[in-house]
Amino acid sequence: MRWIAVTVAAIAIVAVTGAAWLYTRAPGDDPFAPCRSAAVAGGTGAIGGSFTLVDKDGQTVTDKDVITKPSLVYFGYTFCPDVCPLDSARNAEAADLLAERGYDVTPVFITIDPERDTPQVVGEFAEVFSDRMIGLTGSPEQVKAASQAYRTYYKKQDGDDEYYLVDHSTFTYLVLPETGFAEFFRRDTTPEQIAQTAACFIDHS
Numbered sequence: 001m002r003w004i005a006v007t008v009a010a011i012a013i014v015a016v017t018g019a020a021w022l023y024t025r026a027p028g029d030d031p032f033a034p035c036r037s038a039a040v041a042g043g044t045g046a047i048g049g050s051f052t053l054v055d056k057d058g059q060t061v062t063d064k065d066v067i068t069k070p071s072l073v074y075f076g077y078t079f080c081p082d083v084c085p086l087d088s089a090r091n092a093e094a095a096d097l098l099a100e101r102g103y104d105v106t107p108v109f110i111t112i113d114p115e116r117d118t119p120q121v122v123g124e125f126a127e128v129f130s131d132r133m134i135g136l137t138g139s140p141e142q143v144k145a146a147s148q149a150y151r152t153y154y155k156k157q158d159g160d161d162e163y164y165l166v167d168h169s170t171f172t173y174l175v176l177p178e179t180g181f182a183e184f185f186r187r188d189t190t191p192e193q194i195a196q197t198a199a200c201f202i203d204h205s
Contacts, residue, residue, distance in 0.1 A: 031204055032182060032183075032200075032201055032204050032205075034200065034204065035182075035183070035197060035200035035201045035204060036183060037183075037197070046151070047149075047150055047151055047173065047181040047184075048149060048150055048173065048175055048180045048181030049063070049149040049180070050062065050063050050064075050149070051063050051142070051145060051146035051149055052138070052142055052145075052146075053066075053110065053136040053137065053138040053142055053143070053146060054119055054136065054137050054138045054139075054142070055119065055123075055134065055135070055136060056119050056120065056122060056123025056124075056126070056134075056135050057119065057123075058119045061136070066106075066108060066134060066136065067106075067108075067175050067176075067177050068106075068177055069104050069105060069106050069177060070103070070104070070105045070106070070174065070175070070176050070177070070198060070201070070202050070205075071105065071106045071107070071108050071174070071175045071176075071177075072091045072094060072095060072105060072106070072107045072108065072172050072173070072174060072175075072185075072194070072198070073108045073110065073150065073172065073173040073174075073175050074087055074088065074091055074107070074108065074109055074110070074170075074171075074172045074173075075110050075111075075112050075146075075147060075150065075152045075154070075168060075169070076088070076109065076110075076111065076112065076168060076170070077111050077112055077113035077116070077117055077166050077168070078111065078113070078116070078117050078121055078122060078125040079113060079116055079117075079163075079165070079166075080165075080166070081165075083170055083187070085129075087170060087172065087187060088107070088109055088125075088126075088129045088133070089129055090189075090190075090191050090194070091107040091129075091133075091172055091191075091194070092107050092129040092130035092132070092133055093191040094107075094191040094192075094194035094195045094198070095107050095130060095132055095133075096130070097191055097192065097195035098195045098198055098199060099132075101195070101199060103198070103199055103202055105132075105198060105202075106132055106133070106134060107126075107129070107130055107132060107133040107134070108133070108134045108136065109122065109125065109126050109133060109134070109135045109136065110136045110137075110143070110146055110147075111135075111136065111137045111143065112143060112147060112152070112154035112166060112168050113156075113166050114137050114138055114139060114140050114142075114143045115140070116162075117137045118137065119135075119137055121137075122135030122136060122137045123135045150173060150181075152168065152169045152171070153167075153168060153169040154166055154167065154168035154169070155167045155168075170186075170187050171184045171185065171186065172184065172185040172189075172194070173185075174194075174197070174198050174201060176201065176202070176205050178205060179205060182201045182205075183197060183198075183201060185197070
């Protein structure tokens with residue numbers, strides 16, 4: 001697969017872990033307060049929302065079709081040499097740990113590189129990590145709208161038309177079907193930490 005073929009490439013990925021809209025949460029009336037480690041400026045409603053994308057079978061789907069269970073949503077691309085495969089493996093492992101504890105959680109991979117990531121490509125990429133993982137793509141406009149809804153960053157680098165790289169943020173988002181965006185996880189969050197936090201949110205939902 002293509003993403004394996006470029007794992008030796010030198011790359012600088014922009015991991016926006018210090019984004020200005022993140023800060024330490026103060027106690028309040030939030031029912032999920034015992035579960036949270038941080039907050040989002042403008043409230044949790046500022047992140048997430050509706051999207052329309054394309055699944056591995058080429059079928060158009062919306063967030064209502066995809067987020068039917070608690071989900072770990074990640075924006076990346078299959079040609080990514082190291083960050084996206086590592087994060088996707090981490091998210092899949094977190095979902096497996098949750099399954100062992102009786103929680104049904106879906107990892108979701110949304111590409112930010114629709115020019116190369118066809119439905120088949122994102123489907124194969126997702127299946128490498130977990131049969132639970134859903135891979136999504138779409139038109140450039142659909143992908144941009146989904147990215148903006150989750151306030152993610154991506155920018156195509158200059159280079160070869162086929163072998164270009166894409167800078168992008170690397171947060172994983174916990175999304176609940178009933179309430180929407182719940183929490184974010186940085187790259188250094190372990191599978192065990194994600195599982196523990198996600199379980200807390202599910203228990204309090």
